[in-house]
Amino acid sequence: MAxxxxxxxxxxxxxxxxxxxxxxxxxxxxxxxxELETLIxxxxxxxxxxxxxxxxxxxxxDVYKMTTNPRSSKVIEKYFSKDLTKNLxxxxxxxxxxxxxxxxxxxxxxxxxxxxxxxxxxxTLVWRGLVKANGKKDAPGHPNLYVTTDYFLQYFNFESLxxxxxxxxxxxxxxxxxxxx
Numbered sequence: 738m739a740x741x742x743x744x745x746x747x748x749x750x751x752x753x754x755x756x757x758x759x760x761x762x763x764x765x766x767x768x769x770x771x772e773l774e775t776l777i778x779x780x781x782x783x784x785x786x787x788x789x790x791x792x793x794x795x796x797x798x799d800v801y802k803m804t805t806n807p808r809s810s811k812v813i814e815k816y817f818s819k820d821l822t823k824n825l826x827x828x829x830x831x832x833x834x835x836x837x838x839x840x841x842x843x844x845x846x847x848x849x850x851x852x853x854x855x856x857x858x859x860x861t862l863v864w865r866g867l868v869k870a871n872g873k874k875d876a877p878g879h880p881n882l883y884v885t886t887d888y889f890l891q892y893f894n895f896e897s898l899x900x901x902x903x904x905x906x907x908x909x910x911x912x913x914x915x916x917x918x
Contacts, residue, residue: 741766742783745776749794749803754888756795756802777801797890798897825865828858836868837889837901841882843874859883867892 744766748757763773781794791809795802805813832855835847847855862868866888870881895901
């Protein structure tokens with residue numbers, strides 16, 4: 738019979754990019770939440786201590802997932818033709834920042850903040866999986882509301898949006914709160 742750590746590892750492997758939340762893992766492994774925490778720590782330590790491991794265990798927005806270790810990034814980049822790790826343009830970074838800090842937000846609201854049309858760079862962010870449409874705003878035309886994705890958190894090594902750096906004063910950074918309303 739497989740050990741609980743092997744079972745946890747197998748479940749996270751087959752769950753792929755979606756990962757599994759704590760409740761599902763507790764149910765599937767038939768363990769308590771405390772036992773699950775111990776298993777997760779053991780598996781994380783296994784990957785951290787094995788310098789040759791190409792895997793790591795991440796905790797993002799209450800979901801656990803197995804991913805490739807950043808040490809293997811070069812070979813993974815070669816494997817995928819859709820290279821999501823290429824540098825983002827200045828406009829894409831601006832839009833990504835706005836979405837991250839102001840989500841959910843419409844494209845028109847992003848355009849108002851930036852003062853220019855953002856549709857092209859916004860679509861690039863959607864294509865790269867960093868931003869997604871998540872519902873419609875209750876306004877004329879029912880525009881899409883954009884939010885960051887779990888991949889955004891993973892890409893920038895955040896566990897949740899609470900890990901985003903604090904911006905003390907938007908006016909000091911070229912933003913004016915009144916311009917965004």
